[in-house]
Amino acid sequence: MFDRLAEAQRLLAEEFADSRARGAAGLSDAELAERVEAAQRAANMAQAVQAQRVAQYAAREDVRFEDGTLGQQDRGLGHVSAFASGVVGPRLGLSPAGADRKVHLSARLASRFAPTLAVMAAGDLDDYRASVLVTELADAGPDVAAAVQDVVLPQAPTQTAAQLRAAVRRALARLDPEALRAKVEANRTERGLWKRPGEPGVSEWLAVLPNETSAACWAAVDELARRYHADGDARTLDQARADAMADLVLGSATVTTTVTFALPAVAPGGVPPALEGLSPLGLPLPDPGVSSPSLPRSPATESGVAVVPDGVGPPDVVCAVTGELLTGDVLPVVEVPGVGEVPGRVVRGIVAAFGTRAVLALCDWRSGTLASETCEAYRPPAWLERLVKARDGTCRFFGCTVPARRCDVDHVVAHPRGPTEVENLMCLCRHHHRLKQQERWAVRMTPDGAVTWTTPVGDEFTTWPVDHLGVRDLAS
Incomplete structure (x- = not known):
């Protein structure tokens, strides 16, 4: 059966190669338009096949039988295994949220929305418009959902998503206004x-x-924005609305920030040619044969992270490697997790504008990850937990963006067989913590913090800790 999909892929590859080699020579406008439509129909049919197969995979559950053996049960189309998206996501390059949507949409299409899936399989409907039907009828009973599909599907292939959504709502209002x-x-x-x-x-x-x-x-934002815009400044109305929203929010809130400066700690042994003479901060590296100075240990220092106490003005932040003052002119770009890139010249402005503290973090100059620490206890102490969360940034499953502050700090190799140290700890959101505990999943971690997962079907994917210095790509 898989040979048919392989043949379909081969034929599409030939069609693409022919379109590149011969171009549109000899084809009329109408013939080109027909080929555009034919390609879409092929894509729709492929999406239907994929939805059916995803639904079939999601219907399977791992079970432990009475004799102690591990096996599977098929719970029927429409059932969704709790961890099916963990396999589907990495295979399709989807985030956990995207994979979860994909699995649930496929399960519904293959069960309650089989008529809609049949229209997709005929090439007449794409998965986005199909998802409109599924979403709009999510709370409707099976009989109502079937009746609405009978009403709207004949016209659906010729409608846009917005038109189809409106048609579904009209039909639902007639057939089940309570829904x-x-x-x-x-x-x-x-x-x-x-x-x-x-x-x-x-x-x-x-x-x-x-x-x-x-x-x-919207009225509040728009009114203030139009007032700004009427002053004759260079802002567009959209820009003025963005500024107005920020002004309204910040005018009603107290903001406290912490600015963390990631500093390269260079160990003896040399520097890769790509990095020779330069640090990721744009500062000259010290002689690679000389150990880097480290931040002094004190009550204000925890695990290689020194905290500069709050002050009235911008604190002086000194590079632990060169001893030079770090200013906006030295830092070209600062990566703020969950926000994006901030020009280095504004860093000093951030520190000056709010009541802040400045944190100096020593990082491995080769990988950009935070320096390691160890502990003998099962539960990591607060300083080690903070270090792991700062190193990882988010949950360490493929594509998961749950912030580390909302994650569990989990032993990769279970304690006491695995030690409580940074090389054996990682951040996992509650869902992926449970996934890791499933019997057919495997996880391993390297000393530099790379985590490799093996799925029940044998796929492998690797996630990395935050590169605080931006050196991973440069050094590879």
Whole structure:
């Protein structure tokens, strides 16, 4: 059966090669348009096959039988194994959240939404428009979902996603108005605010709010932005709205920040040619044959991280390697986890603008990871837990972005067989902590903090700790 998919891939590869080699010579506009549509139909059919196979994989659960052997049970289409997305995600290059959406969408399409999946398999509907149907009918009963599909599917192939969504809501309002009201109430409780890195130097925000709250917030932001815009400055209206939102938020909040400076600690033994004479901070490295000075141990120093006490003005931050004062002119770019790149010239402004403390972190100059520490106890002490969380930044599963501060610090090799030390500790969110404990998963960790996972189907993928110095790519 897999041979058919391999043959389909071969034929598509030939079609692509032919399109590149021969171009559009000899094809009319209509023929080109037909080929565009044919390619989309092939993609739709492939998405249907994939959804069916994902649903079949998700229906399987590992079970321990009465005789003690480990096996599997098929729970039927529509069932979703708790850890199916952990296998699907790395295979498809999806984040844990994206893989979870993929698995649940596939399971629903293959069970309650089989008519919709059949339209996809005929090439007439893509997976995005199919997901509109599934999402809009998530709270409807099986009979209502089937009835709505009967009404909207005949026209769905010729509709945009927005038109299809509107058609589903009209049909749902006629067939089960109570289900529509329940969906509205559920949506209102699922309000939220999310932030993600955008283009270099900026972040993107996404807010989901009840309609009346959204209208009031927008009116406040828009009114202030138009006031700014009317002053005749160079800002566009969109830029003025962004500034107005920031002003409204910061005017009602107290902000306290900690600025961490990652400093390269160079050990004896030489420097790679790619790094010779330079440090990731743009400062000259010391003689590689001479040990780097380390930060002094004191009550204010924990695990190689020195804390400069709060002060009125910007604290003086000195590089542990060169002894030079670190200023905005020296630091070209600072990576802020969850935010993105901040120009080094604004770092001093950040320190000066808020009540802050400055943290100097010694990092391995080869990998950019924080220096290691060990402990004999089972539960890592606070300083070791902070070190591991600062090293990892996020959960260490493929693509997972749960911040380390919200993760468990877990032993890679279980204690007491595995020691409580930084080389055997990693951050895992609660879901991936549970996944790691499943019998057919394996995890190993190298001294430099790289974590390699092996899935139940034999796939391997590796995640790395935060490169605080930005040297990993340069040194490879």
